[in-house]
Amino acid sequence: MSKNSKIKINSRYFPGAIEKKWSKKWQEKGMNEFDFSSKKPKYYNLVELPYPSGDLHLGHWFAFTPADAHARYKKMNGFNVFFPNGFDAFGLPAENAAIKRGIHPKDWTMQNIQNMTKQFETMGTMIDWSHEVITCLPDFYGWNQWIFLKMFEKGIAYRGKALSNWCPVDQTVLANEHIEGGKCWRCGSEVIQKEVEQWFLRITDYADRLIWPEDNSSKSDGEKDTASNEPVDWPDQVKEGQNNWIGKSEGMLLEFSVINKGDNNGLNIDSIKVFTTRPDTTDGATFLVVAPEHPFAREIKQKDVSEYIKEAQKKTEMERKEDRTKSGVFTGAYVKNPVSGKDIPVWVADYVLAGYGTGAIMAVPFADERDREFARKFNLPIEETDFKAKPEGEKTVNYHLRDWSISRQRYWGTPVPIIHCEKCGLVPVPYEDLPVELPYNVDYTPKGKPPLATDEEWLNTKCPKCQGAAKRDAETLDTFFDSAWYYYRYVSPHFEKLPFDTKEVAELMPVDVYFGGSEHTLGHTLYARFFTKFFKDIGLVGFDEFARKRVQHGVILGPDGNRMSKSRGNVVNPDEIVKEYGADTVRLYLCFMMPYEATAPWSTEAIGGMYKFLWRVWNLIQVWLSTDRIQDNADINHEYIRIKNRTIKKVGEDLENFHFNTAISAIMIYFNEFSKNLEKTISKDEINTLILLLAPFAPFITEELWHLVNPNAKSVHLQPWPGYDEKYLLEEEVPVAVQINGKLRDTVRIRNSELKIQNKVEEEIKKSEKVQKYLEGKKILKVIYVEGKIINFVVS
């Protein structure tokens, strides 16, 4: 643009109108619809599906908009990008909220979905809603039931009885992951222990296959993506976390025979088995401890023992874990240490867990701190061990991972497709009768029995086997069951023969990148991997891992640095900010404010800076348009060419690697170069590059500007990503830092053509007065030269 003394702006930047306009146009054109027939390489861009809580909050914006920028970048790079979304619509929170407000959970949920879908529109993502999945609709949960029945057939789903975490207010069983500090994650009430019969998934059968290999280059099950034969790229944090959670430990089962069988009130057990990972310390075992729930403990008729057991059972598991002071009683029984040959006493104590190993341990106070603490408290002997014992025993493997309890005594979930017949037992609902629909008119308030059990009409049915009277299973499935496979359903959301079209899934999956929160490291993503391995076993898919790459985002805290919560009053409402600044500004700020994986507070002031930036971009282009339009590449400005190429490279690499913040910073630097030198000519190509680089982040303003600059062109989001050429990256003169003994003393500009020749560089640098001053009278011992960057003189 030629010299213009006064900046005249023809039109001002009003994000509201622009965003509404383009949102509508894109929708009309079906811009975001995935094209299955395309020959371009596919790219499945997945974000964890949101829970329909009522309103989109800032966390949703933070999860979705950088992911959208990545997807848009991929699309501009020639990929056929699949970016679907849906709603995780079943579950307790909906039910609780519905009870509180007196609305039916379904109505409440569907209203929220409608509302949130509208809010999603303002976000300007390229989500293809034609593949939407809503998990509370029979179209989806019927396939939950199908999968459940397959698992039942294979023995993966089974009915078991277990001491479970029970929330007395929500009237439901809770998974360990849903207890926070001994309290229910939803309602905050104290969790108690209760024996409950329920459905389990035998995830422990898959424990070994779910373990991530230590070395990513080896070739066992799980670490290679069989479809592409490329290593699966998940953060170490997740891999380590899951491996620890699975907690495989190899050890030995040792048998200790009871010495004084028969005495002590007719004790009738021959031996006690213990699990140990350190059989080499067996000679140091000076006593045995069994958990209060252990059968041996129950055999003991001594009054102090039975009283101790009673006391221990009153406590919840959580209370036991919180109270770390050791307690226990002597049972009067002795066993023989197979290595030392000594008779050692058997105690009952609640620091031993019934659910791990055999529920009994050999205590080696010399080697184990907990055992030592116990021994000290009760004056039991501590004997040194030389770690050389080799007792005989059965080698075994124990896992920390337990089978996944999927039963919920609640209304708002997938009905378990099983019929309880007095004659035939557990009878699966025939596949052709699926889905077992969740009845609408049910009293879903908590009663201590599953709400579905109160609907007699629904409950009573015929046994498919004997045609006799039978009852449906009144429980519903954990919603983590839904989220374990929803991303398969996205591919073919209306497929009627199977949970998903296996052909299409083979083409589109595995997922290329899966964005989500780190809170799902141990629950959701582990279940999703488990389901994928099950699908492989029943021949539905050909790969082991459902997602090639996992990217976990951090958390946006309130402006005060605390987690946003209504009670703190520090919740930032994205709708209000969008109203004030427009979605592009919010998107830009969320991408720019911090690294995607970081956790940092929202800043009410800093977002203004993003708005200002877009405003300045808008103005610059308005000015450019209002002056004589410069023909393409007229008056080539070499400095601009260099910085343009450098910026294209940087922004592309950053978007590829999810470094959204530095990508935007690079665009700002590029922009500043122009706005600081308004007297210099800017070519159309340079303006277009600015718009194209910004397009993934700020889709609305860039679309508007693109059409102003290129009136007859297609959408900016259908344009190819600009290319760069390495040969333009180098400056004609490069500043080389000069160090004397490692301290920076000067920088000298060296001609590009001379950079490779160290002698010439040294010669140039020694011309500098400053350098001369430091070298005067010194002997140069060594010179280290890093081409184009730094030269270090080591002097005496």
Place this chain on the structure above:
RNA sequence: GGGUGAGUGGCGGAACGGUAUACGCGAUAGUCUCAAAAACUAUUGGCCGCAAGGUCUUGAGAGUUCGAAUCUCUCCUCGCCCACCA
């Protein structure tokens, strides 16, 4: 207790063996204005100095290196996840 990530200006952060503090926010001064806001311009890690310049600085301390925010060790602090797992 175990695992894992992180400590850099007033703030969010950049650089991750080669010119520390990019980019943004905030702050200060100026231009414009009756005035204010906005916008624009300049300055903005500390200390010494009128200046040129010097000097110190990436939680603390040591080490490796020509050169360390970056690698190694010890310690301190914080976040997240798990937690009496034998």
